[in-house]
Amino acid sequence: MSEIKVILEPIYKELTTEYLEERIEELKIIENYLAIEDHNNLIHVFHQLAGSGSSFGIGSITFFGKKIENLLFEKDFNQVKKSFDEYRDHLKSIKLVFKED
Numbered sequence: 001m002s003e004i005k006v007i008l009e010p011i012y013k014e015l016t017t018e019y020l021e022e023r024i025e026e027l028k029i030i031e032n033y034l035a036i037e038d039h040n041n042l043i044h045v046f047h048q049l050a051g052s053g054s055s056f057g058i059g060s061i062t063f064f065g066k067k068i069e070n071l072l073f074e075k076d077f078n079q080v081k082k083s084f085d086e087y088r089d090h091l092k093s094i095k096l097v098f099k100e101d
Contacts (some may be wrong), residue, residue, distance in 0.1 A: 002093065003093055003094075003095050004060070004062055004093045004094050004095065005072050005095050005097050006057060006058055006092065006095070006097065006099045007095075007099060008057045008096060008099070008100075009098070010098045010099060010100075012056070012057060012098075012100070013096075015051050015056065016057055016058070016096055018098060019052075019056040019058070020056075020058065020094060020096060022089075023061065023091055024050070024091060024092065026031055027088055027091070029043055029045070032085065033045065034081060034084060035082070037077060038044050039075075041051055041074060042068075042072055042080070043066070043069060043072050043073070044050060046064075046065045046066075046068045046069040046072065046083055047065070047069050048065070049061050049062065049064065049065030050065030050066040050069055051065070051067075052065075053065060058094065060090060060094075061091070064083065064086070064087040064090065067083055068080055068083050068087065071083060085096070
């Protein structure tokens with residue numbers, strides 16, 4: 001997947017960088033939940049992502065959070081796994097770019 005640039009104001013550099021790093025680390029936890037089909041914890045994680053991504057300037061995280069949360073409510077676990085794979089690849093391709101002052 002090609003690099004996805006997210007352009008932000010420099011004031012958000014520390015917060016957004018930390019947020020993205022935490023999301024990447026969180027992938028392992030989500031993979032464990034998927035492996036054991038832990039529906040409740042998956043809903044919790046993706047609900048949080050749906051509510052937080054845009055707050056940190058990364059609307060695509062909100063998009064994937066909502067999408068996967070809805071699939072979990074529909075109990076479509078095959079689509080959940082497929083969408084998670086897309087989310088993981090997308091997340092790893094994000095490059096934060098901060099505007100010059």
